[in-house]
Amino acid sequence: MELSQLIHDVKDSLTPHRFHHVEGVVQASIDLAKQYGVNAEQAEIAAWLHDIAREWSWEKLRVASQTIEVPPGFATIPTLLHGPIGAHIGKTHYGIDDELILDAVRYHTTGRPDMTALDMVLFVADAIEPGRDYAGVDQIRQAARRSLEWAVRLSIDNTIRFLVDAGKPLFPLTVLTRNDLIMRSE
């Protein structure tokens, strides 16, 4: 695959602000990968790809989701489709056939039970890249120095609180992810 072409297209697909976020996620992913013994090349590719469809309209996401395989339920909350659709674009446009990379992209917003180390690297990098500024982010940054699992869990707790307070729907897979992390830590 041509990484420079992917980066070029990601830049074209996003506002400068979100492209800057993606650059932050790439650096944070590489750093976390090195820290936790994860393949940094896979982490970098997943990070460049993860938000490629983030600025698609709901209608465009919905239409695309009808022609490709999307994990169950994702279409009920259209924003979440940018993960599975990003993975699909990675496979079809850039020839990325590494399922570890594609899964990390697919589930980067929702998480999933039995997350791989690469899934967790991207999930946490997305939450803590230097451009992120929200209540609780420093606690997640600190957690990421000690444990990927713990950082994912804190980030999920934060997202759940945010969604509940905002009166927004919560995707059940994220609850299953949280339960799985708690069971694994006991």
Ligand SMILES: Nc1ncnc2c1ncn2[C@@H]1O[C@H](COP(=O)(O)OP(=O)(O)O)[C@@H](O)[C@H]1O
């Ligand atoms: N687990 C979830 N269940 C339902 N909606 C979610 C979940 N996680 C995120 N969202 C929604 O999807 C939107 C995009 O999430 P995300 O891609 O993490 O945000 P960002 O654009 O800041 O990277 C959030 O603003 C939120 O409304």
